[in-house]
Amino acid sequence: MVASRTDSSNPARIPALGVRLIVLLFASIILMVLDHRQNHLGAVRQTIGAAVYPLQVIVDAPFRLWEWVRDSTADRNQLQLELSRLQVERLLTNARLQRMTALEAENARLRDLLDARAQVRDEVRVAEIMAVDANPYRHNIVIDIGEREGAYDGQSIVDVTGVIGQIIETGLTTSQAMLISDPSHSLPVEVNRNGLRTIANGTGEFGRLVLPFVTNNADIRPGDLLVTSGLGGAFPAGYPVAVVDTVNRIPQEPFADVTATPAAALDQVREVMLIWSSPEPRDEEPRDKKPGDEEPNDE
C-alpha cells in the first residue's frame, strides 16, 4: 500500500479543494442559467455531443447487431408469410392512395374556390430511434438524424400510426426528441369528427394523454379521433394523435375529465418519420392590419 500512503498521507494538502469546488459550483450555475433561460449553449452541446456520439453508437451497436442477426437468420416460412402480408398491405395502401390523389386534387380545387390557404405538402424522412436512453426525468428518445441532415428544434416526429413527439435538441448527427407522453408536453389537437379544439397533455405514462380543458358540455365521446390542429405552429395539421378513452363529466367542475390513448405505440416504435413542413403561403403575405385588429372574414 505504498502508493495509497503517498497518495493521501496528508488530506489537508489536497490543494485548494474548497476554492475549486466553489469556482466549479459557480460555473455550473452560470451554465445552467445560460442553458435553461436563454438557450445559448447549442454550440457547446454540439461539440460535447460529438464526443458522446461514439459512446451512443457503441451502446446501440449490440442491438443493431442482434436485429441484423435475427433478420438474416429468419426462417424462410416466416419471411414468406411476412412477404405475402406486406404484399396485401401494399395493394390495399395503393388502392387507398389512388383515391387519395383524386381527393387531394379535389381538395386543392375546392380550397382554390374558397380562397383558403393551400394545403401544404410535407416532406418526410425516416429516422431510426437509437437504443440509447436519455433524460431520466423526461420521456425522451434519441434519433439518428441531426443537424447535418437538416433536423431542427421543434420539428415534428410521427410514425405510421400517429404523432410521436418533437425534437427538442439537435446534435450534429443525432437529436433528442420529447415524446407526447412527457408530462411537460402539450399538443394542440382537434376532434376529427367536429373540429372541437383543445390541448392534449402528456402524463408520464406511454399509454395515456389527458385533455384538461374540455368543458362539461363539449361534444366529445369515447372513440373520437384526435388529430393535430396545427394551431401551435409546431405540428402540421391533420396527423392522428390519440383516441379518446374515457369522458368523465363531473357536474360541479368546469372541465370534464378526459383521457386518451396515443395512436402510436410510443414505447415500441423503432422507426419514425421527421416532417419538414413547407412554409405556409398565408404567413408570407404582407399583413396590412395591425395585430390588434379583428381577423379578416373568410367568405
Next chain:
Amino acid sequence: MSRAGRAGRLPVILTIILSLMLMVMPLPDWAMPFRPDWVALTLIYWAMMLPRTWSVGTAWLIGIVLDVAQGTILGQHALALCFIVFITVRFHLLMRVFPMQQLTVTVFAILALYQFVLFWINGVAGVDAPLVNYWGPVISGALFWPVVSLLFSGVRQRVQHGR
C-alpha cells in the same frame, strides 16, 4: 503520486467511460427508474481512493458530458457530481477504514444527497418527475456499491502496483 501517474490513469478513464455507457444503455421501462447512478458510483470510488488525481475537476467535466448525453440542463449533473465528490474527498480517509456495511450506508447517504441536488435543480427549472426516479437510483446504487467497489479495487491494484 508518481505511481498513480500517467500510466495509471488509463484504467480509471476506461471505468469512467464504461460508466457513462451504462448510463445511456437502454433498459426495459420498468427498470429505468432503478438504473444505478454508475457515474456517481465510479467517481465516488476514485475520489475516495485516489483523491489527488480524481477530484472535483474531473467530476465537473464528466458531469457536463453526462448532461449532454442525457439531455438534462447543462450543468445539473456537473454541479451535483462536484458536490458529492467534494464530500467524498473531504472524508476519504474516514471512508476507507469503514467496514463494507458502514461504507455502503455512507454511499447510500451520498447518493441520496446527489439525487437531492438533482431534484432541487429540477424543481427550480420546473422539470416534473415522479419521486421514484429519484429514490430508485439511490437504492439500486447502494445495492450495487459492494460489487462496484470490489471490481474497482482490482483495477486499483493494477493502477497502483502493476505496470
